Amino acid sequence: MAPMEDVTDVAFREAFAKFSVPGEDFIFFTEFTSADGLLKADKIGYRKVASRLLFSSSQRPVVAQIFSASPENIYKAIKKEIIPRGFDGVDINMGCPDKTIIKQKTGAYLMQVPEIAKEMVLKAKEASGGKLPISVKTRVGFNNVDVNWIREILSVKPDALTVHLRTKKELSLVDAHWDLMPEILKIRDEISPNTKIIGNGDIKNLKEAREKLQKYNCDGVMIGRGLFGNPSFFKYETDQRDSAEKIKQLIFHLEKFGEFLEKDNLKPYHVMKKHFKAYINGFSGAKNLREKLMQTTNTQKAIDILKNMLDY
């Protein structure tokens, strides 16, 4: 599961735990979470930042993705927040292309300052003291494909490296460059043979995920947008759900959003609305139903509408 802001929250992950019944080769990721926010936010701000790190016992193994411009803050956040919460791993974001993140000299910006990026991994390792695997998620370059960056980051031997096979400049606008995977694996074999390489980009279903693994022989694949609205992604080779199954899954997702996030005002309800289009499509009446759902103001109202649909 790719880390995705305002998507892979505790409610979304709970739906995957229920409907995909993932095996032990499956890894949950949190949304990216500001290490600085965890350390410095005021009481209200802290509750919101920390809500990104909520998880339930069925969401295992679970990796916390954090970001910062400061290796020291990564160290402190791991010690103070990630280890005590019982995470199974820590991932450092070095790929986010968002302007506000780049301005803060973090995310994909770190590709331009490899010395700081490397220090960050070393500080994370020091903080974990060998207790937790330390991974990095990055891209194949900032403005251009830059395998030298991959060399640099592998030189500090992260336990795993996820490579989103596009540059920062490309955002998600072009096809992922899977053709770069053999070269990345070759560099890994040379520089850090124990680092697991996870390929990321454009995988649409489980069948394709298996094909990529077989074709490129990387250690894992990570899936982002392909998971939208499909918590049984890892159950079926390709999506076979009928409308009733989709609606039941959305009801569950809404219930969990209500329980974990809406109840305590940790996330606003509109975050949930972005999922409606992904679940409610491909059957007759979908558009009308979506429109009704978009007008709701809380999870219970949406659940009532959906339950009503199931009764017909």
Ligand SMILES: Cc1cc2nc3c(=O)[nH]c(=O)nc-3n(C[C@H](O)[C@H](O)[C@H](O)COP(=O)(O)O)c2cc1C
């Ligand atoms: C809505 C959204 C939010 C994202 N948030 C994050 C994030 O918090 N951390 C991160 O490393 N990548 C984030 N990404 C990037 C994804 O993890 C992934 O690398 C990207 O979507 C490419 O994979 P895909 O083609 O399978 O979607 C986000 C992507 C999307 C679409």
